[in-house]
Amino acid sequence: MSFVTLDSVSAATPDGRLLFENLDLSIGAERVGLVGRNGAGKSTLLALVAGARAPISGVVSRTGAVAMLEQAPDLGADTRLVDLLGVRAAWDRLARIERGDGDAVDLAEADWELPARIDHALAEVGLDELDLERPAGSLSGGQATRAGLARLLIARPDVLLLDEPTNNLDAEARALVLGLLKRWRGGAVVVSHDRALLRQMDRIVELSPLGARSYGGGYDLYAQRKALEAEAAQRDLDHAEREVRRVAREAQVARERKDRRDAAGRRFADRGGTPKILLGRMAERAENSGAREGRLAGKLAAQAEEAHALAEARVERARLLGFDLPSSGLPAGRLVLAFDAVGFAWPDGRPVFEGLSLAMTGPERVAILGANGAGKTTLIRLATGDLTPTTGQVRLHVPFALLDQRAAVLDDGQTILANFRRLNPGASLNDAHAALARFLFRNAAALQVAGTLSGGERLRAALACVLCAATPPQLLILDEPTNHLDLDSVRAVEAALSGYDGALLVVSHDEDFLDAIGLDRRIVLKTP
Template identity: 40%
Template sequence: MTTLSISDLTFSWPDGTPVLEGVGAAFGAGHIGLVGGNGAGKSTLLRLIAGELRPLRGSITVSGAIGYLRQDLGLASGLRVDAVLGIAEIRKSLHRIESGSADEGDFDRVGNAWDVEERAIALLGRLGLPYVADSPEQLDRTMETLSGGETVLLGLVAELLAEPDVLLLDEPTNNLDQHARQRLYEVVAQFSGTVLTVSHDRDLLERMDAIAELRRGELRLFGGNFGVYEQIIEAEQEAARAAVRDARSDMRKQAKELVDTRVKLDRRQRYGRKMAENKREPKIVMGLRKRAAEVSAGKLRNNHIEKLDTAKEQLQQAEESLREDREIRVDLPGTRLYPGQDVIELDEVRLSCGPVVSLRVTGPERIALTGRNGVGKTTLLRRIAEEPPKVPWRVLAQRLDIFDERRSVFDNVAAMAPHASAEQIRAQLARFLFRGAAADLTARALSGGERLRAALAMLLLADPAPRLLLLDEPTNNLDLPSLDHLTQALASFEGALIVVSHDARFLDEIGVTRRLELTPAGVTE
């Protein structure tokens, strides 16, 4: 039974930039992973379905209520937990009823939701939020007291409390530790309606019933999980590569035959001129022979030109079927650290969130910093930066708040590299996919993936180049091709890395040499 259908959906941004063109799809109950490159329009499609944006053309039909977990929920600082959950007014009415000061409106507002506090706390507990202590007072906390992972889980609880029929999730596992991810996987798996999930979390995508790919403004649906999707794409790409090889071979053959034909025709023309000069045949016969030769030569030449044009067209079609997904090409600075070189030394430093930490880092160590959401991993990175480290360093903040929002990408990077020329900066930005006018976009106009690429550019192109990178969830918002390339780049970096990440596969692929867990008692190996 179809619960979500899209027909001829077309959308462009106000400046005319096209995003979707004639997209159509139908989804029933089940879990669908939505994939595609950064900027393909995945988050835009969710916003259209949720009604936050209006399409230029087409229609969206939803059977039932929609729940929408946004990617930028963490920006709503100052709100209380119960306000995010959408139960603040109901709680106020409940408390007035309990104190005997209620009016008729309070009973109308509560309706059948007499157990809303208990349901909210139960859901928070199922998702493993560490601050839940079976106390309604926890619902009075404000957003700035929560970690990034806690914020995501809180947003999911808010949507589930509304009991939607269609659940839209935009990068739901961003900032979640491995324990919280497992809880989220379990809770989402129990949702019986339609789930449409934008994610680069390969483990989550493996749990999907189908994969929808958004590419070049079109939506294509694949049955099966992400592994099945990858197999289908690889088989198609192998066939496309073979078609390109055949088309190039045919084009070379047709080009050679055209050259050979022109050589033969040139020889005939020289022979004809020689015969005319020697006057070995009557003039009228030579004239007829010349005209016939010209007609024949023209047909032959045109025939080979047409074959060459056809071969070129076939090659173009074959090349268009090849996937050339844009990837960031990060050239990390060649700043080597030597074994034994001092980088960081913390001796029983108390973090503001409680733990007492001792930590020494020497040489090009690669350290994975893990721990439960809210334990203080981001706080520890900040404290390391405050000491400061004994080598040039840069930190990539989880919230990507390092920009002057009013300035362009180019200007933000130039401020970090004052000795670089404009040409050098633009050449480097092109490696981060900010080519031409894209480098002149203001920071506030960037999408989530673009913000991360711009932040990486600011960090890595800074002067002096960093020998220590402090990375807080660096894979958030990266599409899968960019994630693969970032992994390769970090794997070749010769400085020290301290990486907060809950992506176990990513940590393995960058060659982590030490794994530290931050707990309320401190740091353990």
């Protein structure tokens, strides 16, 4: 049974850019992972399924209830946890009845099973100890996301819609989301680049301008199929290139054969004795034969070139995001960063950590792990000098660059080229273009405004700006770098970082990412 069916659906951005067309998709009691390049229209597709927007053509049919996880819930001063759960009116009605203030309408419309559903939902997401009257503004980002998931469980829709549900969640909260989806028996559509989450899916749907393509199974089977497709595309390209060369050789042989026939014909005519009418017919036949051969050769050449162009486009899409990082020049034995018995507490006296000591030497790769609120961002701010330790000492011995998940080093109102020259004032225009080209921003691509870039493009632009400086950083500090990247961009960044010869200090909850970049150490911070 299908809860939602999309029939020949097309959608576009507000400025008219086509996202996809003639898309057909059915969603039943299954978990569907929705993937695709940033800007492909994944969030738009969720909005179409939810009924929050209409397609420009085609039909969306629903036979079941659909509910979407809110990405930016209201955390205002008057908002309580019960509001985030979406049951304020029903909860207040029960409270009035319990106080003896309820009227006949309250008694008639009371949902007596609501408290049990709330308790079950909060237990499912690990919030069972929280007071429903607690101000929403006092919740952490992770807690607010958990409350949003509990709201869906209370509503009991037929289809859940989740847009990057594990972003900014620690390992424990991520495990809760994975467990919830594993137990879910309705339909679910999940937009995510979290490969651990995508492994829980029953199928992966890849969105592109051509529509939606379905791959049975979870992420690993999808990745295997994509790898096989990439290999097939490369084989097709190799075959197409050989075919172009073969057709060109045969056309050259045909031209040379015709030239020899024409020369023989001229010599035969020069000997004389052959009637002009016969010579004319021979010449006409030769001309017609040459024209047919020429048309055939032209047709074969055009077909070969078309096949080559299509094969090259398929391979180019796979290669598009690959880039290499320049050398940092970091010596192997150089002390990079040292924390000596560092403690830090906020002005209200709330401690974050005490007696923290660590040292990074040479091109070491260190991950900082811990639950939300354990102090990971605080440690980074101490490392960069943005905060001063309460006790102990922090020593940074090499040039560094900090890149957070939003790549805040970029000015959204400036082009990539202008950002590069602002951050590297000594670079000439040619130097800037050459550096950006290395990161795949060639020619006009360097003139894109930073605020219009996708997550992957933005991180790539930021890396170009900081790594191609006159004095390149020897320490890269990355704070949740994959949060706003699509899967292709994540894999490209992983490949680039795996070949980087500088030191890495990384905060990330993405275990696949941490495994791919080849860590030397993991430091786990405990919640104070």
